[in-house]
Amino acid sequence: MEHRFFAAYPPPPGTVLEPSGATLGPLTGLRVAVVGYGTMGRANALNLRRSGIDVVVGAREGLKGGQRAQSEGFTVLPVAAAVAGADVVMLMLPDTAMAAAWERDVAPHLKPDAAVGFAHGFAIAFDQIRPEPGRSCFLAAPKSQGDLLIELHAAGRGVPGLLAVTDTSPPATWDVAAAYALAVGCLEGGGFVTTFREECVSDQFGEQAVLCGGVIELLKAAYDTLVDAGYGPENAYFECVHELKLITDLLHRHGVAGLRGRISGTAAYGGLTRGPRIIDDAVRARMRDVLAEIEDGRFARELLAEHDKTAGLAAEEAAGPLARAAGPLLARLNPGEGT
Numbered sequence: 001m002e003h004r005f006f007a008a009y010p011p012p013p014g015t016v017l018e019p020s021g022a023t024l025g026p027l028t029g030l031r032v033a034v035v036g037y038g039t040m041g042r043a044n045a046l047n048l049r050r051s052g053i054d055v056v057v058g059a060r061e062g063l064k065g066g067q068r069a070q071s072e073g074f075t076v077l078p079v080a081a082a083v084a085g086a087d088v089v090m091l092m093l094p095d096t097a098m099a100a101a102w103e104r105d106v107a108p109h110l111k112p113d114a115a116v117g118f119a120h121g122f123a124i125a126f127d128q129i130r131p132e133p134g135r136s137c138f139l140a141a142p143k144s145q146g147d148l149l150i151e152l153h154a155a156g157r158g159v160p161g162l163l164a165v166t167d168t169s170p171p172a173t174w175d176v177a178a179a180y181a182l183a184v185g186c187l188e189g190g191g192f193v194t195t196f197r198e199e200c201v202s203d204q205f206g207e208q209a210v211l212c213g214g215v216i217e218l219l220k221a222a223y224d225t226l227v228d229a230g231y232g233p234e235n236a237y238f239e240c241v242h243e244l245k246l247i248t249d250l251l252h253r254h255g256v257a258g259l260r261g262r263i264s265g266t267a268a269y270g271g272l273t274r275g276p277r278i279i280d281d282a283v284r285a286r287m288r289d290v291l292a293e294i295e296d297g298r299f300a301r302e303l304l305a306e307h308d309k310t311a312g313l314a315a316e317e318a319a320g321p322l323a324r325a326a327g328p329l330l331a332r333l334n335p336g337e338g339t
């Protein structure tokens with residue numbers, strides 16, 4: 001049966017699909033292989049199963065991902081076998097492992113009509129994978145971290161998602177993408193139509209400039225400034241790090257303007273007058289540099305060549321003043337959670 005969730009095929013960028021506009025129909029009777037059972041693979045597999053979809057997991061033998069999937073009740077197969085039996089293959093591998101896995105374990109084993117899905121645009125946008133023209137390839141990128149996606153889906157909720165399909169995919173791929181997004185819980189609040197490249201560039205820029213780069217360095221710099229000036233580390237931690245959650249919760253619910261009206265007058269005046277001195281034109285210029293490195297492929301090349309350095313860099317950070325101060329405070333504030 002044909003499903004038509006969009007008014008036009010391909011839907012123009014900027015189209016928003018409401019959850020009520022999609023059904024699981026395009027996945028009915030199909031088998032989905034989730035390849036890779038890390039953070040996002042696990043979230044996809046668990047949410048698909050909760051939605052009643054037939055799921056198997058493809059994983060490397062004897063390693064952590066496959067063992068966890070088995071202990072959580074999934075049929076776990078070697079990647080090539082999982083791919084060979086699937087109608088939809090969801091590639092949930094590290095972005096840096098996609099090219100090799102595609103060549104060896106995925107492309108040679110795909111059924112002629114199988115669709116291939118991704119949760120992030122990197123592999124397609126930066127040519128890690130070049131599917132043959134006519135192959136259905138879609139992006140269903142949840143705007144969430146994996147564990148949160150599981151938690152929200154279990155509570156009957158979800159997150160927004162970004163949807164895309166490659167230029168040479170058959171038009172019906174859009175409906176598979178939408179049904180998939182509905183099944184994993186990333187259509188709540190809308191499925192926003194985009195492209196692999198736009199999702200990839202904006203996602204990586206957001207991670208680097210704000211979420212996982214800029215904000216963390218801002219916190220470290222602010223913490224160090226107070227401690228170096230003789231203020232207590234606990235005080236510095238509470239003011240510069242712990243309270244960030246209260247502010248981001250307000251931001252999430254009420255936006256920037258709504259946030260300003262819900263904080264003290266002192267905080268609003270201080271923030272509005274001092275914030276632009278911290279994030280000044282020089283910072284904005286460096287943000288443009290970081291964006292250009294992503295756009296022209298320099299970041300992709302560096303990531304593929306240097307990603308083995310990540311663990312060492314994280315260990316260096318974990319030995320720094322802010323991370324060391326966080327340990328005992330977090331044990332007190334969130335007992336049992338660990339750092």
Ligand SMILES: NC(=O)c1ccc[n+]([C@@H]2O[C@H](COP(=O)([O-])OP(=O)(O)OC[C@H]3O[C@@H](n4cnc5c(N)ncnc54)[C@H](OP(=O)(O)O)[C@@H]3O)[C@@H](O)[C@H]2O)c1
Pocket residue numbers: 035036037038039040041058059060063064065066079091092093094095097101119120142144145146147
């Ligand atoms: N993490 C998130 O919250 C998040 C959010 C949005 C999008 N994404 C996207 O989701 C995708 C998956 O990311 P992730 O964070 O879930 O990665 P991850 O946590 O690092 O998990 C990757 C999984 O792939 C397995 N693996 C690695 N190399 C493999 C290979 N050659 N063959 C088969 N299995 C292999 C690993 O298992 P073993 O080592 O145990 O075999 C692991 O289970 C990426 O495209 C990422 O950009 C992730």
